Amino acid sequence: MNPNSLVSIDDLSEEDILAILEDARFFEENPNHKILDGKVVATLFFEPSTRTRLSFETAVNRLGGRVIGFSDANTSSSSKGESLKDTIKMVSNYVDLIIMRHFQAGAAEYACSVTDTPVINAGDGSNQHPSQTMLDLYSILKTQGRLDNLDITMVGDLKYGRTVHSLLEAMRFFKPRFRFVSCPELAMPQEYIDICEKLGMPYEIHTELSPEVINSTDILYMTRVQRERFEDLAVYERVKDCYSLNNAMLEGSRDNLRVLHPLPRLNEIAEDVDDNPKAYYFDQARNGLFARQALICRALGISTDDIRAAESK
Ligand code: CP
Numbered sequence: 001m002n003p004n005s006l007v008s009i010d011d012l013s014e015e016d017i018l019a020i021l022e023d024a025r026f027f028e029e030n031p032n033h034k035i036l037d038g039k040v041v042a043t044l045f046f047e048p049s050t051r052t053r054l055s056f057e058t059a060v061n062r063l064g065g066r067v068i069g070f071s072d073a074n075t076s077s078s079s080k081g082e083s084l085k086d087t088i089k090m091v092s093n094y095v096d097l098i099i100m101r102h103f104q105a106g107a108a109e110y111a112c113s114v115t116d117t118p119v120i121n122a123g124d125g126s127n128q129h130p131s132q133t134m135l136d137l138y139s140i141l142k143t144q145g146r147l148d149n150l151d152i153t154m155v156g157d158l159k160y161g162r163t164v165h166s167l168l169e170a171m172r173f174f175k176p177r178f179r180f181v182s183c184p185e186l187a188m189p190q191e192y193i194d195i196c197e198k199l200g201m202p203y204e205i206h207t208e209l210s211p212e213v214i215n216s217t218d219i220l221y222m223t224r225v226q227r228e229r230f231e232d233l234a235v236y237e238r239v240k241d242c243y244s245l246n247n248a249m250l251e252g253s254r255d256n257l258r259v260l261h262p263l264p265r266l267n268e269i270a271e272d273v274d275d276n277p278k279a280y281y282f283d284q285a286r287n288g289l290f291a292r293q294a295l296i297c298r299a300l301g302i303s304t305d306d307i308r309a310a311e312s313k
Helices: 016-030 051-062 084-092 107-113 130-144 162-173 189-200 235-237 281-299 304-312
Strands: 039-043 065-070 097-102 120-123 153-156 179-180 203-206 219-222 258-260
Touching: 016 084, 016 130, 016 162, 016 304, 039 051, 051 065, 051 097, 051 120, 051 130, 051 189, 084 097, 084 107, 097 107, 107 162, 107 281, 120 130, 130 162, 130 219, 130 258, 130 281, 153 162, 162 189, 203 258, 258 281
Parallel strands: 039 065, 039 097, 097 120, 153 179, 153 219, 179 203, 219 258
Antiparallel strands: none
């Protein structure tokens, strides 16, 4: 495995996270640099994506690199039965970095094990989505001015939602207080409750998105119910509209509250929230570009110090 790969948010220390956030800030202020001249990056998306793929590809383009890959695995030889191992070994012949989304939890770790090329996990099943977490952290830092001692409420599909799993683990350095709001079928998995217990991160479990919960929250992290993960679609139909945030529900909330959502959204945030200054989800997605520029540079061993040095010549 290439040590610069990013499979799980657990791969990053607090120091790593803070350095990536600092680099994200640098790229937000200076998005265009030709530091990837001559580099080729593969985006292999075995599952659909809008934001993750396009922001990664924009990040490569803005840094002067080239992108190959596929957004639909049916157009690749995996549709003929080629294994993930063989696909990764082939693509490794051509590129400097692989960015991969896959429907199976653990696929990114497996991909890393069969290549020396760095791999960034762009989401593996219901497991992890570490690049999303870095843009979430960047969004939290920008809106709250800090990462520590925040009240974070996660709402919706906490069972299958890989973004909440990664974010929960990333917050272990920053003394969060969590509230998990879901219907029982979509509760936060026990392994993540165990992490909270082990690391002393206080949490409450709720089934109602009540005014008391909303009004004592700094970050309200809404999520979509992940239809594609359900074995029994009858269960999905029963739980899909458990929560729907509307503007009136934010009336008594803290001034600093921001509504985050990894997107895409369905019915869990009404469109009347979009114009509320506390709605941050579209800005959050924009932050993905800068966080991903930082992650690409990290994976390729390029520091922003190198960029500054190159530009001062
Ligand atoms: N947040 C996120 O992963 O969005 P996409 O599925 O559109 O990439």
